[in-house]
Amino acid sequence: MSLDTPALLRFLTSVHPYDTLPRPALEALLPAFRSRHMAAGEDIYRLGDALEGLYLIHTGAVAVSDQNNVQISQLGPRNSFGERGLGRDGYAVTSARTTEDTLLLILPKSDFLRLVETEEAAKKFFDRSRTPKPKRPDLATSPVETLMAKTPLTCSTSETVQTAAQAMATARVSSVCITEDGALKGIATVRDLSGKVVGGGLPFDTPITDVMTPDPLSLPPSAIGSDVLHMMMERRIGHVPICNGKTLVGIVTQTDLTRFQATSSAELVSEIAHARDAQEMAKTTARIPQLLVQLVGTGNRHEVVTRLITDIADTATRRLLALAEEKFGPPPVPYLWLACGSQGRQEQTGVSDQDNCLMLDDSYSEEHETYFKDFADFVCDGLNTCGYVYCPGDMMASASRWRQPVSVWKTYFKGWIAKPTSEAQMLASVMFDLRPIGGTVSLFEDLQEQTLDLAAKNSIFVAHMVSNSLKHQPPLGLLRGFATIKSGEHKNTLDLKHNGVVPVVDLGRVYALQGGLTAVNTRARLEAAQAAGVLSSSGGRDLLDAYDLIAETRLEHQATQIKAGHAPNNYLAPANLSDFERSHLRDAFVVVKSLQSAAGHGKGMLG
Known part of the structure; x- marks a missing residue:
């Protein structure tokens, strides 16, 4: 079976990063792809073989094994493999074998290298190293979602100034947003109540709509801190509602800015x-x-x-x-x-x-x-x-x-x-x-x-510690490369602690013992092990990149939970990740699995 050009185009537009390529670039790439049908149990390549190019699974399944013949990944449709070898010297650093009838698409090495050189989306996707994050920006460049209060005090258009004032006093806030079916209609502040109600001698049963500022200035969730600062300075206001369309989703006050800085x-x-x-x-x-x-x-x-x-x-x-x-x-x-x-x-x-x-x-x-x-x-x-x-x-x-x-x-x-x-x-x-x-x-x-x-x-003790370090395994499985928790409260999620960072923490501890290294921090241990020759240079680079990705994914997950008003935990649903994120996270777990296998066989990672 082979694919005609329209079928190949339809397939690639469903696979990242090809789905992000400009249409002319994608169409120009189509003639380069070759297809190959392989029966179950056939070797695609063995460790050390010269690679034909990048492999992409159209249908079927492929098992990838490390230098110790230990399976480290089971790949299905829309998964790519072989790029690590292509990015080095063009020789395979793993072995790959079909586990069922499989249709492979092969992008030759020269075309693959040209793709990652000319298309930024492809370069980012296939470059498994982690680009250093920028230095921490200041208040002015921070996303508004990190500044705003996500549960602003609200009242309906039917409320009186007295009930609004009582609600503000109880909540100890300086403003109330007036909404109707979730849509922002106005805002009233302590200054409005003191100036217009008390100063103007209005009765307490005055409708809040009579003293509110109707259709107040607002910003979208995509705004940054400088937008808030500029609006406050230019318009001389101390409260900026944040609206997604017409729906109120938060508010930023001068107090929030002060708290953020503090x-x-x-x-x-x-x-x-x-x-x-x-x-x-x-x-x-x-x-x-x-x-x-x-x-x-x-x-x-x-x-x-x-x-x-x-x-x-x-x-x-x-x-x-x-x-x-x-x-x-x-x-x-x-x-x-x-x-x-x-x-x-x-x-x-x-x-x-x-x-x-x-x-x-x-x-x-x-x-x-x-x-x-x-x-x-x-x-x-x-x-x-x-x-x-x-x-x-x-x-x-x-x-x-x-x-x-x-x-x-x-x-x-x-x-x-x-x-x-x-x-x-x-x-x-x-x-x-x-x-x-x-x-x-x-x-x-x-x-x-x-x-x-x-x-x-004590070689026996070190051997036991190595064995102990292999008890926590990365969550690699059949479904999109992940083995999720099967039952219980956290069903269908990944444990980013015990199956994510802990395997790397355990490896770092073993390397420190083997090298007599005094560092305690995991990343410092990996760097010291690499410098001391306990961990090979290439293995160290790969493991550091993998650890960075897993640890940062864990923190980003916790930050997302906190922003949503939930207590943070370590359980991430793969469904919440994009194809791009899933692919990179899977590759990170594969690297950890490879290093575990190497440690279990008393070897360093392939250079």
């Missing part, structure tokens, strides 16, 4: 550092979701966003440590509070529980237990009040097991390394992400160096 990590850190108690701190940490939306919406890279959000948790922890010392008195022996998990790696997002422990100087004795138990409970309870909920696994300093002298901690690590049981692997995975937060840092320095050296020299 919602920075530095501002939140300052407030927390001077808070009098956990309740006061909680009022500040409650603004973290809005900070995440702002940071993501204004173009910051994922490692910057998570670092800034983690800085706030660090500050909250140190402030609670200081308050604990004020409450219980000076510590009887030196201590060190450490964070593990996402806080330890400086990778917190909008969803974080607490993982921490307490190391005590070896001069500690049982008579000091009451002090440090009360001390740890105070800090952990305070963190919970601030929104860093208790660890479900009780991995917190409030548990006596994780509140011990340094000598006991050394025994812990030696035992885990000597006998890497399943529990030992799990605990070591968490504890290798330790980072000092407050106290006497010297208590940890020798322990970290000794533990890394001991672990790196």
